[in-house]
Amino acid sequence: xxxxxxxxxxxxxxxxxxxxxxxxxxxxxxxxxxxxxxxxxxxxxxxxxxxxxxxxxxxxxxxx
Numbered sequence: 001x002x003x004x005x006x007x008x009x010x011x012x013x014x015x016x017x018x019x020x021x022x023x024x025x026x027x028x029x030x031x032x033x034x035x036x037x038x039x040x041x042x043x044x045x046x047x048x049x050x051x052x053x054x055x056x057x058x059x060x061x062x063x064x
Contacts, residue, residue: 005018013035015033017030017031018031018032019031026049027049031057037057037059
């Protein structure tokens with residue numbers, strides 16, 4: 001089957017890369033976590049691969 005979600009955990013919390021895919025196999029979103037909090041860019045994609053949104057996170061909070 002087609003992979004829909006790949007996530008990494010440490011001590012029961014998201015830690016590392018977190019990626020989701022559409023049914024057609026195109027990447028849906030990607031983010032990174034550090035001890036359960038978003039860290040770095042969270043990117044959402046359209047089914048055709050274009051970037052829909054991109055948000056920078058630091059310590060789990062969006063950076064303005």
